[in-house]
Amino acid sequence: MSAGDMRHAGINLGTTDQETHDQAEPDIFGFWIFLMSDAVIFALLFAVYGTMLGATVGGPTAASAYKIGPTFAETVILLTSSFTFGLGSIAMKHGASNRVLLGWFAATLALGLAFLGLELHDFATMIGDGAVPTRSGFLSSFFALVPLHGVHVLAGCLWLIVMMVQVPIFGRDARVKINLLRLGLFWHFLDIVWIAIFSVVYLQGLIR
Template sequence: MTAHHDTTSEQAFGFWLFLMGDVVIFALLFATYAVMAPATDGGPAAGAALFSLGKTATYTGLLLTSSLTFGFATLSFRDNDTGRFVLWTGLSFALGLAFLLIEFDEFRALIGDEAGPGRSGFLSAYFTLVGTHGLHVAIGLLWMAVVTCRSLVSPADPHLAANVERLAMFWHLVGLVWVAIYSIVYLPALVP
């Protein structure tokens, strides 16, 4: 008699471990940022000179809206409505891409103003924290593209449902981490 392995449960457990590992990584990056924030070495500090409240609020809105639209995509997938799933996922992708492009433009502007990661401990911690988050957004966008293509090619694939659910958890975590970044990095720097 052979032991039956519930691979779905094992994969779900493995994915939860992955997500918790990501949470630990971001916790360490937040702790590093907290320690390094005052280490400006005579360079610019966090504040209105570096960040724009309007710009950061705009791309925060984009990312949080993409989390909402991906929630609608997940519900559409559960209803076996491939058309609506593709529509909502495409909208989520566009919002996430817009977020990433604005973040990239902010990085470019900071580096152009000689406020790059090599300038000070604060800027190094800032670029590492926000850049790691941006990398997660890029991974999520790639994952969305793959899942969308798979839904069009073989919507009945039993593994696709698990991938959509895991992507939803990942994307919502990316949104939650951004709320923490916005609250810890940007708001204190911009709100008097």
């Protein structure tokens, strides 16, 4: 095996840390299996949402409950957080100082929390307008799908905080590095789920 080869998804450490690179492959593959099973859960909630689109029982519809402005802001924030996390992974791989590394992670965490804040504000507005989960099948399926992604982002933020503690305490040993690779995959995966959410849920609902 050569040093610069690609053995698993995400950033590969072969060029700078061959030992961790050899260890990473089965761990990362196992994490992919988890991500794909998570994708199946989301896909089925999308399918349920699709079948429930018409089930509004005279209550709020997609066009009246969604707003395009905040959704666009949330999307840009989440995309930017993926970019900053990617730069953080590259900094980790190429041995940047802890200050640089933690700086990128802090930026990612701030963007993740900003996303969650905007999303919670959206939900609060919807609920204030009477679009509660118990109102109709359509709203039940909406509140099963979109907040589940929010809970994943929250879990990612907590994991990021744990890693920001682990990096200065344990240093960059193989375990910390592989955890960071996995967190990177998780974070980028959530972005892909969000693409599906803003296209299928928000934009489809807002098309006139």
